[in-house]
Every structure is written in C-alpha cells, then in structure tokens.
Amino acid sequence: MNQDSSFSFPQDAFRRFDETPDAEFYQQPRFVTHIDDAAIAAVTQLYREYFPANSTLLDLMSSWVSHLPAEVLYQRVVGLGMNEKELRANPRLAEYVVQDLNQQPQLPFAHNTFDGAAICVSIDYLTQPVTVLRELARVMQPNAPLVITFSNRCFPSKAVAAWHALDDRGHVALVQQYLEAAGQWQPIELLDRSPAPRRSDPLFAVVGRVNKPEPTQVE
Numbered sequence: 001m002n003q004d005s006s007f008s009f010p011q012d013a014f015r016r017f018d019e020t021p022d023a024e025f026y027q028q029p030r031f032v033t034h035i036d037d038a039a040i041a042a043v044t045q046l047y048r049e050y051f052p053a054n055s056t057l058l059d060l061m062s063s064w065v066s067h068l069p070a071e072v073l074y075q076r077v078v079g080l081g082m083n084e085k086e087l088r089a090n091p092r093l094a095e096y097v098v099q100d101l102n103q104q105p106q107l108p109f110a111h112n113t114f115d116g117a118a119i120c121v122s123i124d125y126l127t128q129p130v131t132v133l134r135e136l137a138r139v140m141q142p143n144a145p146l147v148i149t150f151s152n153r154c155f156p157s158k159a160v161a162a163w164h165a166l167d168d169r170g171h172v173a174l175v176q177q178y179l180e181a182a183g184q185w186q187p188i189e190l191l192d193r194s195p196a197p198r199r200s201d202p203l204f205a206v207v208g209r210v211n212k213p214e215p216t217q218v219e
C-alpha cells in the first residue's frame with residue numbers, strides 16, 4: 001500500500017523499472033532541455049497567462065531552467081529538485097532546495113507561502129503524487145494556480161508504471177485524478193497546448209486552483 005491511501009490505484013501503479021534511490025539517477029547534472037523549443041514556448045505562454053507579475057512562485061521538480069517569461073518580474077521564485085548544480089545555475093531562482101519527493105513528500109515551506117506553482121515535464125516521476133499535491137495545496141494561497149505540464153517524452157526507467165500504461169489523453173486524465181484525489185483543487189482545467197504544426201513535441205497542461213478558505217486575519 002503506498003502512502004496515498006485514499007487513492008484507489010493498484011499497488012503496482014507507482015512502481016518503476018529503476019527502483020534505486022533517485023539521488024543516484026540525478027547525481028550528474030543534465031544541462032539539457034527535455035522538450036523542444038516550440039513546446040517550451042507553450043509552457044512559457046501558460047505561465048504568462050496564469051502567474052501574475054510580482055507573485056511568489058514555486059518551481060517544483062526544477063532544474064537549470066524554469067521556462068518563466070523573461071519579460072515578467074516575480075517577487076521570488078523558489079525551486080525544488082534533485083540536482084544542486086542544476087538548481088544553482090537556474091537564473092530565475094532566488095533560492096532552492098534539494099529534496100527527493102519520493103522519499104520525503106512533505107514540502108519544507110510554511111502554509112500559504114506561494115501565489116502559484118509549476119511542475120514541468122516531471123509529474124510522471126512522482127511515486128506519491130497525491131501526497132505531494134496535498135502538500136502543494138497547503139503551501140499555496142487560496143485560489144493560487146498550479147500549472148502541471150507534460151509531453152510524450154520521459155526518462156523511461158524513472159517514470160511510474162501508470163504513466164507507461166497510458167497514452168497522451170490517459171496522462172491528462174491521470175493527472176486530473178491525482179488532483180481530485182488530493183482534494184482542495186477546484187476548478188481543474190485540461191488543456192492541449194500542442195504547438196501547430198504538429199511536428200513539434202506535444203504539450204498538455206492540467207491546471208488546478210487551490211480551493212480552501214482564506215486565512216483568518218489576526219488583528
């Protein structure tokens with residue numbers, strides 16, 4: 001039984017071909033991009049639409065690039081990922097945390113810290129996605145957007161079995177189910193932002209907003 005006890009996936013849904021610690025796989029920095037330029041532009045455009053200027057953002061499962069629009073200034077962007085060299089080289093991050101979310105899914109941030117969050121081409125590597133999404137709802141402000149993007153590429157040995165079992169439409173439905181199982185995510189939008197012409201990498205997004213009460217004001 002995995003820790004997402006309310007989530008009715010088979011036990012094997014979150015197994016991976018490579019069950020060695022993620023720290024070993026991500027030990028070497030990879031200064032590459034994981035989707036092509038047109039798909040990255042689609043990610044950047046989503047961020048332009050959903051993340052207001054001057055907001056405080058979390059780039060979860062981050063690397064040396066965050067794909068945020070160059071012309072927009074944010075109050076503070078925090079990254080969390082697996083490789084220290086990549087995170088240190090990321091020019092958009094004001095601070096970063098190295099943490100294995102598959103070993104420690106609790107996020108090291110206070111309640112209501114962030115005005116928005118992104119997970120780019122990485123949700124397929126989470127073995128406890130519902131716990132992580134509950135944590136995101138805790139650390140984000142009411143109504144803040146979470147933009148989850150993905151394409152049709154992955155590190156096959158580290159993607160969970162459920163991801164391998166599904167096609168593009170199935171991936172969108174799976175991520176929607178993760179958010180619904182986590183609770184506190186409403187509304188949830190399902191988007192196909194694949195660039196035209198279709199020669200480039202496809203790009204899908206699931207965007208949820210945190211549906212929780214506003215924090216009570218202390219006089």
Ligand SMILES: C[S@@+](CC[C@H](N)C(=O)[O-])C[C@H]1O[C@@H](n2cnc3c(N)ncnc32)[C@H](O)[C@@H]1O
Pocket residue numbers: 022026033034060061062063065067080081082083099100101102103119120121122125
């Ligand atoms: C395909 S890369 C995507 C990086 C970046 N988001 C981007 O858009 O280029 C996958 C990222 O997920 C992160 N990641 C993978 N497994 C992780 C884990 N167990 N805990 C935290 N981050 C993880 C890695 O650090 C890596 O940067």
